[in-house]
Amino acid sequence: MTITSFHPPRRTLMGPGPSDVNPRITEALSRPTIGHLDPEFIRMMDELKTLIQYAFKTQNRLTLPISAPGSAGMEACFANLVEEGDKVIVCINGVFGGRMKENVERFGGVPVVVESEWGRAVDPVKVEEALTEHPDAAILAFVHAETSTGALSDAETLCRLAKGHDCLTIVDTVTSLGGCELNIDQWGIDAVYSGSQKCLSCVPGLSPVSFSDAAIAKINGRKSKVKSWFLDMSLIMGYWGGEGKRAYHHTAPVNQLYALHEALCILQEEGLENAWERHALHHRALTAGLAAIGLEMLVPEKERLVQLNAVVIPEGVDDAAVRSQLLNAYNLEIGAGLGAFAGKVWRIGLMGYAASKSNVLSCLSALEAALLKQGYSFKAGESIKAASAIYA
Amino acid sequence: MTITSFHPPRRTLMGPGPSDVNPRITEALSRPTIGHLDPEFIRMMDELKTLIQYAFKTQNRLTLPISAPGSAGMEACFANLVEEGDKVIVCINGVFGGRMKENVERFGGVPVVVESEWGRAVDPVKVEEALTEHPDAAILAFVHAETSTGALSDAETLCRLAKGHDCLTIVDTVTSLGGCELNIDQWGIDAVYSGSQKCLSCVPGLSPVSFSDAAIAKINGRKSKVKSWFLDMSLIMGYWGGEGKRAYHHTAPVNQLYALHEALCILQEEGLENAWERHALHHRALTAGLAAIGLEMLVPEKERLVQLNAVVIPEGVDDAAVRSQLLNAYNLEIGAGLGAFAGKVWRIGLMGYAASKSNVLSCLSALEAALLKQGYSFKAGESIKAASAIYA
Structure with missing residues (x-):
């Protein structure tokens, strides 16, 4: 066995992600690793939280990057918000809507599927019908920007419909964040996840998430523990919460967080x-x-x-x-x-x-x-x- | 809001991890990002699998890095191997044994706790008693190297006891991998997880795991789906399996995998x-x-x-x-x-x-x-x- 260092070719990345990474970001990635409880690192975490709030246009205090790719961000939203028996209206107009349904099922929820044509936006009329037909639904879940088809759905309208039927919303913004209008607070999105490797042009491996106060209230009111220790937001809050002492949860992916911080600085500079x-x-x-x-x-x-x-x-x-x-x-x-x-x-x-x-x-x-x-x-x-x- | 690039101080890391990172590894980390389905990347993944097998001393075909920190590697082992009602003997002699118990409970298992003194190895006599007292136990779980106390347990003996009572083993080797003797195949460990940021001196954020054929058989025989989509090994196998076409699962943390590849090349060079x-x-x-x-x-x-x-x-x-x-x-x-x-x-x-x-x-x-x-x-x-x- 003689395996030697891997030197990747230099590509131009114009697929569905990862996208081309700004050289400033790979440089940030290679800065010296420090401890995840180092005071300097904790200061960086606070800045990072502010920067993610900026990108999401939200004041949500529970806003942070999950230490894993977008799929884990999706799972963080569903694992924490869906409890055994919860009815969840899931809109499917591509691959990632289908994955949402899988998530609902694995965490014991009951999915109600609203199918829209692949390659088209989620149909708000069908969604309103489902909300009316299922007044006991707890959550509406949909993909803002379907990476599998290139379709953009009207998140503002869908969230308004959900609110009108007393539903929380879980929205996939993996491909939308930083690339097109996204306004968490104004649109009233309750739980949102994204990815580092799309329009933020950061390296893949992190998933910014944000939860509204209503979402936090549902998490705090859970009857059962979240079926994941790694993604249990009530524990992660203790590490990222910023209220008093940080409680050790897991070892943060230090260098990747440098890179995300840099990516968001670049976004902020551009506006x-x-x-x-x-x-x-x-x-x-x-x-x-x-x-x-x-x-x-x-x-x-x-x-x-x-x-x-x-x-x-x-x-x-x-x-x-x-x-x-x-x-x-x-x-x-x-x-x-x-x-x-x-x-x-x-x-x-x-x-x-x-x-x-x-x-x-x-x-x-x-x-x-x-x-x-x-x-x-x-x-x-x-x-x-x-x-x-x-x-x- | 004026947040600027973060420039960490240069520290010497002699805590419980992350450890000092070899500059070769941070350089590898900053190499150009390529697509996670790029043929060159897939070739690198095959090498990485071989390198992890080398470090774990195993021929297990299901050997790969989980795209998240060690806590997620732990969760991958428990989420896949523990089914509703499974009795799991969990040895606790520090913080991380306690976390194993949490995992068993969250995935519907029934933990039987064997306590040993903190700061001491897991007591094999107590473990044998528990195995005898609970002939229906399916799994024995313990921490090889307790990061919270600095104690090393006799994994070889504990695994032999487990085999004698027809139990699978889940072993935490986060701190042992690369730092002291660890011999997955010879000792007969069935599921093992580690971390990139300890004795491999890589950046934090990845968790090498390995599963024996007996563990795979238990996963394949599950009655219920794994309560995680992100960590479902039957899906991850399709991406890392190496048998025929790769099925897209999630976007791999490309640059971190470069770093782990480099860390393991360094280990192999040293021996x-x-x-x-x-x-x-x-x-x-x-x-x-x-x-x-x-x-x-x-x-x-x-x-x-x-x-x-x-x-x-x-x-x-x-x-x-x-x-x-x-x-x-x-x-x-x-x-x-x-x-x-x-x-x-x-x-x-x-x-x-x-x-x-x-x-x-x-x-x-x-x-x-x-x-x-x-x-x-x-x-x-x-x-x-x-x-x-x-x-x-």
Whole structure:
């Protein structure tokens, strides 16, 4: 056995995440490790909490990063809020809604599924029907930005409906945080989780979460212990709470937290709303370019995510061959379709640091080259021209 | 709000973990992020699996790092192996045995507690009594190296007892892996978890785990789904299994895995047995030094961990003042006592990269300075002399 140091190739990451990481962030990641109970580290934790509150637009005191990827953030929300027998209305319009249902079941809840078409927003009419039909439902859960399809749902409306029926809300914002409008307090979201590796352009492995006072009240009123020690928010609060002495819970992933702190400093420097606008600009350029060579988007314009673009693969074009060519000849990663869309769409991410003019232009030109090789018929150079016109 | 980049101080980490990180590892951490489904990343994952098998001395095919800290690794073992009503014999001789009991309860198991004195090894006689008294017990769980007290238990004997009573074993090796003898296959351990931030000297945030075929059979024979989606080994196997196509489960913490890969490359270069010997050597030097200035160890010699040294705080010496002085004047972190030992012991870690002659000598000299300030009576310089004699 002779295994030596691993030196990864340098890729441009325009898939569904991880996205391109700002070099400032990888530099922060490699700063000296200090103890997780060091006074300097605790000061950093306080700042980090403030920065996450800024990104989420919330004053929620229970706002912190879970020490694990977005899937664990999802689990933190469901494990803490769902109790045996709780009825939870789960909206499914893609892969991640399905995972929410799994979570409800594993924690003893009773899921009521509201299906919407994949590639479309969650249908508020269907949600209102379900809320009316199930007045005993305790929670409404949905995905704000479906990473598997590129569809954006109207979180504000869905949360208003939930409040009107006395339901708490659990919202997946893994792909939305930092990339498009998200307003936890104004919209009245009760529990929210996200990921570090999408529009924050941080390395993968952390999941910012936030809980409203109503959510905390439900957690504090639980009859049974949370079916997880690692994700029990009542214990995690003792470590992140900031009220008096920190109680040791688990060893924090120190260096990753440096990286998230740096990512959020960068977001704050740019300004949250400016970051949303930047994502929208590059989305307009990318989609103008794609349209100019006859490629269609999966999601109708009004329900489209700007940070994740699901492009319909034209007939006769070999999905895997194109993605391989982009990766091997251009070091460019774009995403495959997931679930029902495997082989049918590409997912082109414009997230965080990857949402840039140079990335849009080089992606379009690489894609043109790959499509040419596939015998797909279009007028070469038109995508670049159309995208450049948006930037002009 | 003006929060700027966080620049941590440079500390010497001689507490209970995280330990000093080898600069090679922080450099690896900052290498370019690539996609978690990139062919190059998947090749790295295969190597990482082989390296973890090497460190654990196992051929177990289900061997991989959980994408979260050691507490999540613990939870992965209990969530998957314990089913509703399973009787689990849990040995408690410190904080982490108590956490095991919490895990058993949260996953619906029935814990049978075998208490041993804190600061001592788990008593095999008591364990055998419990196994005899509870022939229906399914699992024996214990901590190999109790980080809270510095006691080492005889894992080989305990596992043999368990096998004799047809019990699976779950063993906490968070602090033992890489620091002292650990032999998963020879000892017949069925489920084991560890941490990246102790004797592997990697950054905190990952938990290497390994499951025997007997453990996998129990997981595959479960009547109910695991009460966690994130930690469900039957799903994680699909991503790490290496048999055919990788199924997407969650986004791997890419950069942290680079770091763990590098940490294990370093271990392999040194040689596992050489690393154990190095830890033992510096332990002998440290304890000789401490004894020379009249400081006593908490744990009897034969049950003592070499990588974590619990030192009794002499009467009249202010625990917090000494630790503060070490941290502020010497940038040296040592650990406080946990639980029943708060204020009564210091925990001095000699883990991984921190197990070095220069660390032993500078820790002893800083400690002498701090004790002098406290009015503790001893002959100055004796600790350095005694430690140096070991190295001579």
